[in-house]
Amino acid sequence: MRRRSPAPPSPLPQRDGVDPVRVRLPAGEAWPTVRDHLVARLAAGPGVIDGMLEAGLIVDADGRPVPRDGAYVPGMFVWFHRELPDEERVPFALDVVYRDEHLVVADKPHFLATTPRGSHVAETALARLRRESGIPTLSAAHRLDRLTAGLVLFTVRPEERGAYQSLFRDKRVAKEYEAVAPYDPALTLPRTVRSRIVKERGVMAAREVEGEPNAVSRVELLEHLDGTVRDRPVQEGLARYRLTPRTGQTHQLRVHMSGLGVPILGDPLYPVVTGPVAPGDFRRPLQLLARALEFTDPVTGREHRFVSPRVLEAWSSYEEWAR
Numbered sequence: 447m448r449r450r451s452p453a454p455p456s457p458l459p460q461r462d463g464v465d466p467v468r469v470r471l472p473a474g475e476a477w478p479t480v481r482d483h484l485v486a487r488l489a490a491g492p493g494v495i496d497g498m499l500e501a502g503l504i505v506d507a508d509g510r511p512v513p514r515d516g517a518y519v520p521g522m523f524v525w526f527h528r529e530l531p532d533e534e535r536v537p538f539a540l541d542v543v544y545r546d547e548h549l550v551v552a553d554k555p556h557f558l559a560t561t562p563r564g565s566h567v568a569e570t571a572l573a574r575l576r577r578e579s580g581i582p583t584l585s586a587a588h589r590l591d592r593l594t595a596g597l598v599l600f601t602v603r604p605e606e607r608g609a610y611q612s613l614f615r616d617k618r619v620a621k622e623y624e625a626v627a628p629y630d631p632a633l634t635l636p637r638t639v640r641s642r643i644v645k646e647r648g649v650m651a652a653r654e655v656e657g658e659p660n661a662v663s664r665v666e667l668l669e670h671l672d673g674t675v676r677d678r679p680v681q682e683g684l685a686r687y688r689l690t691p692r693t694g695q696t697h698q699l700r701v702h703m704s705g706l707g708v709p710i711l712g713d714p715l716y717p718v719v720t721g722p723v724a725p726g727d728f729r730r731p732l733q734l735l736a737r738a739l740e741f742t743d744p745v746t747g748r749e750h751r752f753v754s755p756r757v758l759e760a761w762s763s764y765e766e767w768a769r
Contacts, residue, residue: 457509458525460582463573464562466525477518480504484524498526533569534725540574543597543752548745549610550575550584550600551752556731557723559592571598588614591697593714593723596623596736596754609744614694620740622690623699626733626760627708629670629685636666638692639706645696650722651715652697654705662692663702686761688737699734710734711760733760 458466469484477483484504485495498504502511504526512524538555545551552575559566562573576584587599587610601607613619640659645652670685685708689699697716703709704716711733714721723730735758740751 453523454507456525457505457507458527460576461527462530462568463576463582464527464530464568466527469524469526471518471520471522471524473520475518475520479514480512480516480518480522480524481514483518503527528567530568531565533566535569537728540571540578542575542579543754544750545579546602548602548606548743549587550579550581550602551739552598552600553754553756554590554595554598554736556593556595557728560589560598561586566592572600575600587611588619590736591732591734593712593732594734594736595731595756596734597739597752598736599739606745613741613744617692617694618741620690620738621736622688622738622740624668624735624737624758625687625689625699625703625710626758627685627687627703627710629667629683630706630708633706633708635687636664639663639665639702641702641705643695643698643701651719652695652701654701660693661695661698661702663699664688664690664692665702665706666690684760686758700732731759733758 453468453470456466456468460466469487471480471483475483477486481495481499488495495504496514499512499514504512504524506512507523536555536558538558540555540558541553543551543553552571554560554571558574559570560572562568562570567573572584572586576582581602583602583604584600585604585607587601587607590596590598599610601610640662641654642657642659643652643661644655666688668686668688670683687703687708689703691698695701700710700713700716704713709716712730713732714723735754735756738751738753742749
């Protein structure tokens with residue numbers, strides 16, 4: 447089987463921390479012009495592709511504008527910058543907890559997407575970190591749900607990205623999460639939850655089904671609040687949990703906690719879909735935190751353990767009442 451040649455470097459710089467879009471014209475297809483293919487493939491509004499071509503905004507590997515009647519050449523690459531959507535700024539800091547010449551570990555706030563996707567493009571952890579750090583080559587080695595806060599690992603050098611991504615793919619990273627959820631004295635903990643989780647395209651919530659387990663989570667109770675603390679009323683039956691995923695299915699911890707009857711506070715999907723969260727609504731963050739990452743650095747051989755200093759809002763507010 448013939449292997450594809452690697453893509454040439456982008457002739458366009460990043461814009462606002464966001465890479466330009468790269469399109470490879472497929473082999474085995476025949477179109478009269480590049481323009482005809484892009485109109486069919488990109489499903490842009492009427493006249494959008496024509497306007498971009500006329501303005502010289504779509505370029506080839508040498509950075510030359512593609513003419514409106516430019517011939518379709520199979521295997522050719524073209525680049526352009528997408529029109530950035532209007533995005534609500536997430537008004538919380540993205541903190542860096544570690545940085546060296548190989549990696550950056552950031553502590554992501556709730557509501558900030560990890561990487562550009564859909565309506566979240568410039569207002570993402572990756573784009574913001576590129577802008578703030580001045581490192582345009584940063585890439586995410588893994589992802590964290592937009593509603594989940596906590597630690598995310600980014601790579602500095604493109605040639606090392608695969609080595610760090612393989613840590614997560616091969617389950618060589620020990621990950622710890624923390625959650626605030628209802629307290630159920632009848633729930634026996636600690637326990638390991640095993641189930642089969644499926645997430646269908648276009649459906650917001652994942653679900654558990656019969657079959658061979660593909661999701662494994664360790665759930666431990668750290669502490670809980672009763673009805674009162676120092677004679678002051680607090681929300682009854684609230685607890686703090688340590689969650690240790692052994693696998694990485696979509697929404698795995700959220701699904702497992704809901705299945706145990708103690709859904710994570712602020713969850714708009716489990717056990718009942720009430721979301722999505724409206725843009726600009728930051729009032730009720732999901733009380734789930736990626737607390738720690740631990741692994742052996744595949745490039746330097748160093749033993750790393752990173753811990754987020756964040757305190758989940760629902761827990762800290764009740765602690766303050768107790769003072």
